[in-house]
Structure formats: C-alpha cells, structure tokens
Amino acid sequence: MMISTLTAQAAALSSEHSTFGQLPDGTAVDKYTLRNSHGVQASIITYGATLQSLLVPDKAGKVEDIVLGFDDVQGYQNNGTVYFGATIGRFGNRLAGGKFTLDGKTWQVPLNDKTNALHGGDKGFDKRLWKAEETKTVDSVGVKLTYVSPDGEMGFPGTLQTEVTYSLNDKNELKIDYRATTDKPTVLNLTNHSYFNLAGAGSGDVLKQVATLHASHYTPVNDKLIPTGELPAVAGTPMDFLKPTAFGKHIKDDHPQLKYAEPKQGGFDFNWVLDTKGDVKKLAAEVSDPQSGRKLQLFTTEPGVQLYTGNFLDGSIHGKGGKVYPHWGAFTLETQHYPDAPNQPTFPSTRLDPGKAYTQTTVFKFLTD
Template identity: 55%
Template sequence: MHTDSSDAPRTSPATRRAVLAGAAAVGLSAAAAGTARAASGSGRTPTRESFGKLPDGTKVYRWTLENGGTRLRVLSYGGVVQSLEIPDRHGRYANVSLGFDNIDDYLKATTFFGALIGRYGNRIAGGRFTLDGRTYQLPLNDGANSLHGGTKGFDRRVWDVEPFTGSTGVGIVLRYISADGEMGYPGTLRVTVTYTLTPRGTWRIDYAATTDRATVVNLTNHTYFNLAGEGSGDVYGHELTLDASRYTPVDTTLIPTGELAAVARTPFDFRSGKPVGRDIRTGHPQLLRAQGFDHNWVLDKGVTAAPRHAATLSDPGSGRTLRIATTEPGVQFYSGNFLVGTLAGTSGRIYRQGDGLCLETQHFPDSPNRPSFPSTVLRPGETYRSTTEHSFHA
C-alpha cells in the first residue's frame, strides 16, 4: 500500500472516448485481431451485457474487455473476474480463471472466485483490532477470525462501473462507497478500482481509496488461475517462482505468529522456481495446518512506488506464462486447498482440491494487530494506492 495526500484519481475525458477504428478488426482471426489491437494501442470498446439479478432485483452486468490478445470478462457484482482468456503457444485460447456461468452460483459460493476483496483482504485475528485507542469488532466468517472483509465484504457488493478507451488501453473504472461502520470498520471509504487491458494484453489493477476517519485498508483480487484452462485438472505441475526469502508462519487458525521465517530449506522456497506440487504433500507442520499452501510470502522488494516483479507462474503443457508485478510487500499464495468437489465451474466440470491457485498481492494478514508489519492504516487527507500487473506470455 502507498498513501499520499492527493485526491483519488478520476477518469479523464480522454479515457472516455470511444474507439472509432474498432470495427476494422472485424473478420480477423483472434490472434491477428489481438496483434492489430496491440499495434493500434486502442483495443475494442468495452461491451456490457446482462448477467442476471440479485434477490432484491438489482441488475448485474458483465463487461467484456479485449486488447493485445487478452479477453477479460468482469461482473459489476463484486468486481468479479468471471473469465480470463489468453492463447497458448499455438494461439489456442482458453479461460484460465475459475468461476461460474451464472449469478446464483456466485451468490451461494464462499470461494471468492475472481472477486475484489476489501475492506481488508486476508485474516484479522478474532475479527478485532484497536486503532487510536478504540477497539473495533468485525464479523467472524472464518472460524474465530474475520476473513476478506467479513460476511458481506466488497466481493458481495454491486459496484458502479464506467468503461473507458484510451492510449493506455481499454478498461473499466469500478467505484464503491463503503459506509462508516460497514462490517464494523470505521470511516466512510470511497474506493476506486481500475481494470485496464494494455496494448500488450497486460491486465493492470489500480486501487485507490480515501476515508473521512482513520481506518485500515488492504485491497486485493482473488482470481484462481489454472493456465492449462479452467476445469482441466490440478495445477500441481505448474512452475511457480516467488521473489521472497521469507514468509509468515501461521498458528492453527491460520493467523500469522508474527515471525518472518526464512524459506531456505523448507517447502516454502520458490525462489528458483519449482512445480507447485513438488513439496505440497510433505509433512511440514505449516502445510498440515493449511492443508497445503495458504500463506503470505514477504517479497524481498518490500513496498515500492511502482510495480516490481513478485511472481511467475507457467504451465509447461500449454506454454502459457503469467508474470505478476506489484507495489505491495506481500503475496498470499493459496493452492486451492478447500476446493472439495462440491462446485461445478464455467466448463461444467467439478472443481477439486488444487484445480486452481491464487496469488493475492497484498499487505500482510492481521497487520492491524501486528505493529512490526507494514502498516495498513489510512487516515483522512491520505490516498491509499496500490497497483498490480498481470502479463501473459506463451
């Protein structure tokens, strides 16, 4: 997280201009169209379609973004990445994110597929923290802890969405106002999240927020990746690299103990890259507690003003590679441990343990109760800012 005293960014008039030349790509193959869009730097104008309604009648929309050979579909409900399509080494497209094809399944599931997470991503011990001498109690939705903002976090809110097209790419701006006291958090938080597909097909997320009272903020995205394609099986053969020499061990409720432990000579060492499944079934106590990997890695780079490399994920079979750069100091690597065969995804196939993994760029779990961790406090007059970039290669 980076804070400054400027106002939250607004969409400029230039970014709201429609692309007049978008129709020129009609009739091209998917690969050729992506190349043409990358060359022009404009991409196709974002499109919107209905994706059902909430029980109270609120309409949910799905936005489709295309640029540089990447196709991203996002819901106004929860800012959910409903699908993410990229080509393999032969130019064949596949959806590489887990999700559903209908709104009802998103309403029922507790997996956070593809969602924007807030007000606080990850766990807070006992759902409680003290700020400026006052203690705040949050809903408990993960045993004795609060997870991902509580029982109705940002993932279960309908966001205002505005499309844009400009020289930096195509995308949508999502806005939400979280009221003072919502889910127990202090302060009215005004949140802006921008999803951009660049001319090179990179998916960039820019987060910004302001508050009228001191609060804590930790925003992230919870996309589950399977670079072989959603519904194709487990990701244990994917190669993962994490630029982190330390991680935060957890107690039996998956709350950090406060230690920043070295990854050397442990299953948590991904510095040189290795298959996700190589050490996942070893008897390390931390793996037993989480039923796999569900930990925060302490990135060697720390908090940075601009995104720097944090992780690389690749699938040898398809040749697809994902590189993640971020301004954040940590990344939560979750290996899909709690997918237990009770959900069927967009392909109609059942999701089982390890069928997708998350790389959630973030500040550390339980930071409000850990003064030694990088601070997640946001005060009036400051602006929370965070950026993460996902670049795709084959």
C-alpha cells in the same frame, strides 16, 4: 441486452458492456468485457467487482478461460465463501478474533472463519454491487468500478470511497489499480481473489505448474492461520520458490505449516514477503504451465502476496460450462499487506487517515513459452 463499444489504437483494443444477470431483488448485474488484438479477453462483473473470466491463448494460439468462476449471478451468491475472482475488502486475509484497535478504541468485525474475520467479514466487498463506467487511454481499455462503504459497515470505521480499475493493453497486461479515501481513521487491505489454472479452469490440478516467487521470507502462521509475527527465511522449507519449482514438489511434505493450511493432505496458504519492496516494475512472481506454454508474470506495489493452492476445493463446485473444480485445481496470487497487520506492530501499517489516499497497483502479464 445493452451493448456499447469503446475503441483505442485503431480498434486493436475494445470493450463491450452487457447485462450479466440479476440479483434476487431484480437489480441488474452488468458485465464489461475487455479485448486486445492478441486474443486476451477479460470480463468483469459489477457484483463484487469480480474478474469473471479471462481468456488467454496458449503457445499454439488456442484460447482457454484460465480463471475459476460461474456463468450466472446465482453461482457467485450460492458459493460466496470461495471468492472466485472477487475484489476483497475492506480487509483482505485474516484478522485474529475479528478485532483491531485504532487510537485506543477496539473494533469488531463479524467472525466468518472460525475464530477469525476473513476477507472483510461475511458481507465484504465481494458481495456488494459496484457502479461501473468504461475507461480508455491511448494504449488501454478498461472499466472503473466504485463503491461507497458506509461508516461502520462490517464493523469498520469511516465512510470509505473505493475505486477499482481493471485495464487491458496490447502487451497482454491486465492491470488492477485501487484507490480509496476515508473520512475517519480506519484500516484497509484490498486485493483480488482470482483463482488461476494456466492449463484452463476445470482442466485438473495445478501440481505440475511451476512457480517462482521473488520472496526470501514469509509470515508463518499458528494453527488458526494467524501470523506468529516472525519473518523467517524460506530457505530449507517448502515455502522456497526462489527458483522455479512445481507446486506439487513439496505440497505434501510433512511440514507443520502445510498441515495448518490443509490438515489432511497439505497445501499452500501463506503470505510471502516480496523482495521487490513495492517496485511495480520488478517481477514479483511467475507461474508457467509446461503443457500449454502459458506463463503469468506478477508485478505489484504491495509488500506481500498470498499464494493459495485451492486446498479446500473438493470437486463439489461446478463452475463455468459445468466444469468441476477439483482439489488443488487452481492457485491465487493475492497481492496484499500482511495478514492481521493491525494486530502485528512489526508489520507494515494498514492504517488509512482522512486526507490521505490508499493506492495500490497489481499487474498480471501473460506470455507463452
């Protein structure tokens, strides 16, 4: 095993590089583990630029891994449709019919979600091997991952140079910075698909965990989970998380949107329009677990966030340590531009032109009550 260490702030922060496993062709998959002085530890693997584990102390100092994932590469390869912890690209969320038109030309992305393209097609960024190097600043340690997506990959135009940098500081902030450039006009919507359970991954469902979303509007969907183009207020709907509300309070309500997200029992899988308007210093969302006292705060430059409550987890997946991931066993907070934006003229644009850089920053901050 190859180990290297970088230190900052007089060893309060450290990073470690090791081998996570191998792809079927023998290519190594590396792991980078970031640690701070408060017991927070994040591990990132080069397969999918994936957040593989995230250890966070509770109010009593007990550390638990709070993200879903697998102990080996094969787990990720054999369960590729759940996207545990992965970097999503080129286009996060859904594209209706897998199509979009750019400068009069229509492009086709492979369909992998019934009639839609989801998360960049069936071999998106989550299934690519990224290059990586350790980074450090005066107050953080990190890992920068890079991937070059060739022109035409998964049906998208332009050669895309992509960087994703994870960094951890002693404020218990895990920051993800994204940067991309293209040599042809294209569309782009990057995000991270970590599934959180603040009581610990595999500990049960998240229905008693309490969320606040600073979002007065959302993008409702049709029965194919494609936005209708409307931006109604959340007031008076189960999508109202403006005040702290347990996930389970309205998840089973008899509301058509919840049935679209999970036809049998209901669930959340929608994009909320953030009131923070791209200001990364403003709190976009907060989720807390009353039992453990863990609290997650979300900050982002993105205009939207997809809250998904693990509606299609059914207990069949065994993750790290053999733990079972049950129905509603986690939630995601996927910071993003709105779903299907290239086909929705009233939504913020996801177009990226040569000479311009795509950038976004998302911060997950951890506290205890």
